[in-house]
Amino acid sequence: MNRSGEEGGLIAPMPRPALSWQAGTPHARDIGDIYYNPEDGLAESRHVFAEGLDLITCWAGRDSYTLCELGFGTGLNFLLTWSLWEEAGRPCRLCYVGVEGFPLARADLERALGAFPVLAEKARSLLAQWPPPYPGFHRLVFAGGRIQLTLILADVQEALAALRAPVDGWYLDGFAPDRNPQMWDAAVFGRMAALSRPGARVASFSVAGRVRRGLEEAGFAVTRRPGFGRKRHALAAEFRGRPPAPVPRAQRFPELLAMPPPPADEPIAVIGAGLAGSLLARFLHDAGRDVFLVDPLAPCPTQPPVALAAPRPDLGTAPRARFEMLAGLFAQRFYGAMPDGAGTAVGGVIQLPAGGRSRHGAEAIVRHLGWEDDWLSLLPQADALWEGFAPRPALLWPRAGAIDTAAVLAALRAGLPLRQAGVSRIMRESTGWRMEDESGSVIACA
Ligand SMILES: C[S@@+](CC[C@H](N)C(=O)[O-])C[C@H]1O[C@@H](n2cnc3c(N)ncnc32)[C@H](O)[C@@H]1O
Structure with a gap:
């Protein structure tokens, strides 16, 4: 092992x-x-x-x-x-x-x-x-x-x-x-x-x-x-040795990776101000970068009012399983710590693992992981809590929960510039990138 x-x-x-x-x-x-x-x-x-x-x-x-x-x-x-x-x-x-x-x-x-x-x-x-x-x-x-x-x-x-x-x-x-x-x-x-x-x-x-x-x-x-x-x-x-050698990077997008990384003082545009874009913009801002969001519809009328922040329980070792478990833990910490309760609106998530991606039952997952029970615990009979649940053991994630997306987005975007525009074309220029709308007008350069 x-x-x-x-x-x-x-x-x-x-x-x-x-x-x-x-x-x-x-x-x-x-x-x-x-x-x-x-x-x-x-x-x-x-x-x-x-x-x-x-x-x-x-x-x-x-x-x-x-x-x-x-x-x-x-x-x-x-x-x-x-x-x-x-x-x-x-x-x-x-x-x-x-x-x-x-x-x-x-x-x-x-x-x-x-x-x-x-x-x-x-x-x-x-x-x-x-x-x-x-x-x-x-x-x-x-x-x-x-x-x-x-x-x-x-x-x-x-x-x-x-x-x-x-x-x-x-x-x-x-x-x-x-x-x-x-x-x-x-x-x-x-x-x-x-x-x-x-x-x-x-x-x-x-x-x-x-x-x-x-x-x-x-x-x-x-x-x-x-x-x-x-x-x-x-x-x-x-x-007293030499500077670190450049890290070899994945070859998925060779034409992008061939470009030099942007200078630290260049502005960064994040296109799309939904949850993923706003989180990215917030982290870049916290890392000291000059960042702005571009989105024609913020707030977005089709944004679901609530989203669930809970890990996908997977005991496997595949990179995706590990990433999702770690990301799920991060999400619980992150939303749980947001000011004024903007993050987790409803505390706790109950899951009934059944076949499919999570191959293990609730008891096996809880026993194998051995986490402190304020992270993950076993609900021996889910139907004891609500008769609509199947009569079997379930997972209880006390720190997970539903997040109020509008409140979270408002907190993430606070203080970040937002350009309300729809991007139709992105073009590479010698000094960076240019974004244009449908009519060919320049929205911004970054
Ligand atoms: C002297 S203690 C560290 C004290 C610590 N800096 C503090 O502020 O409490 C040494 C630490 O090294 C960790 N350690 C020992 N062998 C290790 C290994 N092979 N890989 C990673 N950590 C190891 C131990 O578990 C222990 O926590």
Whole structure:
């Protein structure tokens, strides 16, 4: 079995860590190591990681900064980084990537983070979005979209192989290298080099010989700095290698892919202001792009008044099944967090899986996935709830629901320019694209 992949054709849930608790601090029983310094985890995190990267200096004048942590654990480093980012006046967009192969159950996360009252509010936001142990990329959004956490639930090697992001800073926070060698492997360092921007920095608590040599061989210049508490040294490194190689892209639309990507300051037109177009425009706007919508009919008279935001339960490993499960989870988080209840108007969805695409019954799905029951639980007899339901077990998705499309669209489009026009032709020009209406008049260029 591949740990974060297949198990006889069924998706394998991520394994939970075996924990023991000592004075309120989690220990990994199998590995025999701690998650963070039991005396003062917060001060250690600040000294070793945030100051190790010199984040405040690195953030100044930047539009966005990408930080990748190997070993997300309890999220302490993430919450501390968020807190420093706030203290620094929210200087740039923060794209935080957390890689974790053994995600904590939410109750354990809550218990661990309960030890840090200064982070309580941020911990609550993280807990509210904490995903179930489904492998893959989970996108969590904080600080009104200024912080994006991409939590990759996968073994470190798989996660780094799948990641496409130019990284500015790395937190290396696996367990001690002699007990957790997979996290400090030459292949990990090689992949870090492939993803690093020139000058990318690395911070770690470990200055073990294999870590220093491995990083140096991969193109990082390594130095020791004073360690925290009883540790004499911590590690700081800087990438001196070449910029990341361009990512080979799919060849579906070769003529489009052959074009250079649009410059970051060019406006982007999104044609069609329905749910998909408005969501795309909102995310581009939140990512700092100059974006406008084009649609002749907004609001659209044929827009259904409600839409259902619920995952399609599929235990398969096919890319589409995985994408839909992850997208369904994202949709529940996203709509559930929309302001003023604009998102989920009706809480909870009941599904009666029956043959077809979802080959498994409700009991098998709930048992196999093992998610916390506020994500997914079993309704043993659907007809006990309403006699119109078939007399068999059903799935209950408490966070899913019907969304009020008009309210959601209004919230998504708020503040985004909208050109009310019907696009008949799109033409490529030397400097971008030109859109024309039926009469040949130019609507806009982008
Ligand atoms: C020292 S703890 C991280 C503490 C964490 N940074 C925090 O703020 O709580 C090390 C983490 O590395 C994770 N880990 C260990 N081996 C891994 C692997 N092969 N792939 C991905 N994650 C792994 C562990 O599950 C654990 O969460």
